[in-house]
Amino acid sequence: MKSVVKQEVLALNGDEAVAYAAKQSDVDVVAAYPITPQTIIVERFSEYVANGEVETEFVCTESEHSALTACLAASVTGARAFTASASAGLALMHEMLFVTSGCRAPVVMAIANRALSAPLNIHGDHSDTMTERDSGWIQIYVENAQEAYDSVIQAFRIAENTDVLLPVIVGLDGFTLSHTLENVHVLADDVVKKFVGTRKFVNVVNHEGKTVPFKLDPDNPTSMGPIALPNYYFEFKRQQEEAMKNALKIIPQVNREYSEISGRNYGDGLVDPYYVEDAEIAIVCLGSTAGTVKAVVDEMRADGVKAGLLRIRTFRPLPVEKIVNTLKNAKAVAVMDRSMSFGGEGGPVFHEVRHALYDTDKHPHIVNYIYGLGGRDTSPMQIRKIYEDLQKILRTKHVETRVQYLGLRE
């Protein structure tokens, strides 16, 4: 697809691409605390503030817990809020992640995915965001710096959609994406500003019985997120689930609308399939690893092997129907997990893809590869080995080991 607007090519790493997108997205408040490998994001953003390139209120907080709290507070007043974190920083935000989604505050947060201690490790894996899988945030995992830029812009539109009103995490692999320079096509400031637009508010009935906009406003007082006892708490949680279901419709809409301007789309915004329509053997993965897998798929296809890739871009809400449809011809599937669910017989992506395929007529063989923990490199050779394992499963119709560790010294 061709872009309808002029775009500039900048040399940016993933973090810089995120900061640039946030700069163009007319953000009112950024509250942040530095942590590797995210630091460049807020560092760049603070430079934009210092240089007067943005009118954003930049709040340096004493911890990540406070950073997200400040973003939440700004967001519920109707402001657009953004932050970034990783690893232990995200873990420290844990409590406030639930408060933010529960208050239906459309905060956008970039996570430069990083391992969790101990032992201490600053490198990339998905342990941090997978731990927050059930916190009520939309989760988008990107493949490259370009997608990081595009996804942050899209994230504001998704989060603030009045049928959604959920916070969004945009996850980019630590170092592999966060610190690696790429040519990134950027839209003009006014194009992005127009695309993200301004926040709109649903109406709610307040305690005085008046219909008021859903935001904290002294002229139209409301209270948000106060106590809900056993007679109402459950109903509010059901609303959040409905918002996730709505996001399954809104994310493809935003992806389409964005592609009409930029010429770039990521599958349908939920899943990004690569030669998977007729694939007999398929890999499912998230994030930057998809780039490596695509190169191997090209090689295998050149050899006449029906290999394919399904990259799950949106992990929350999980696009169950899309996963099922996309993998409908696959006879053997390998799911790659860049985190562990200790004692859970495989990683979280494996569990969910396997769950999605349970109700299908044709059950493919499905195996799991835990890989890349703590930033361990994953080579095309290793990916090829996975496809060869799947070919063997097809030949023997037998799965020897359900869960394997890729690139681990035995």
Added chain:
Amino acid sequence: MTSKEKSWKEISPAGVCWKASTQFLTGDWKTYKPIRDLEKCTRCLLCVLFCPDGAIRWKPEKGDIEFDYNFCKGCGICANECPAKAIEMKLE
């Protein structure tokens, strides 16, 4: 729970209150109810000051105090503080 309570489709998001807090009666939380002995009570009003819920009020027109059982949660602080031992906590 009663059938009068709203479904998830009928309520505002994020727990926005559609009634003032005074309309959410919390008196049914209590297990013990304070009962005052009118003979022993000296109307010193210490219980009014100590009640953490403001559920004991001085009524000037009556020249007496009144328990608001719609909000009394039965904590028993009034009975504990009463110098005349005029308040007894009775199982509801």
